Amino acid sequence: NAGVTQTPKFRVLKTGQSMTLLCAQDMNHEYMYWYRQDPGMGLRLIHYSVGEGTTAKGEVPDGYNVSRLKKQNFLLGLESAAPSQTSVYFCASSRGINQPQHFGDGTRLSIL
């Protein structure tokens, strides 16, 4: 039982490049979330999903897209990376809305 697994753990991109961050959970959770963590800003919700095939915008969705084609996976895409997207990205999942959220170990992303 791995919980929530994020890949990759580290990545360096050049401005304008694209990439996809993968989140996989093996707890059969319905809800999945993507957050970013920046110094002095805490954790902010980017996008979330309440079930397979659904996605919704969070607090800071601009510049990101997401997909939830399979219940266990939640993908976060950057179409044209910008230096402002340098951050640590966390994926989380929960059984429902009023349930504990469980986090992956994070992806440290640097945009040069």
Add this chain to the structure above:
Amino acid sequence: GIQVEQSPPDLILQEGANSTLRCNFSDSVNNLQWFHQNPWGQLINLFYIPSGTKQNGRLSATTVATERYSLLYISSSQTTDSGVYFCAGNPSGGSNYKLTFGKGTLLTVNP
């Protein structure tokens, strides 16, 4: 949106000491949770505690929902307790899925 205020922002303890961390919310919240981010950056869910008191080993938490605050108690602190402690919640009512985090309390436990 709701505001989440955590205090103190920083705390330095000697191993074996006890401490209390506080989280205040500007409005009623559901889904109140406490997390520990260790020095390696991992976020661990400590408590899901929308109301009442829970205990897990040396840690316990109390939420007084009617007064919009929660407390995290750490007893007999150890160096492995070091890291940042976050509380988070989302507004009561409606279908707001956004979990709002406080800015955290940085705890350093010295040997």
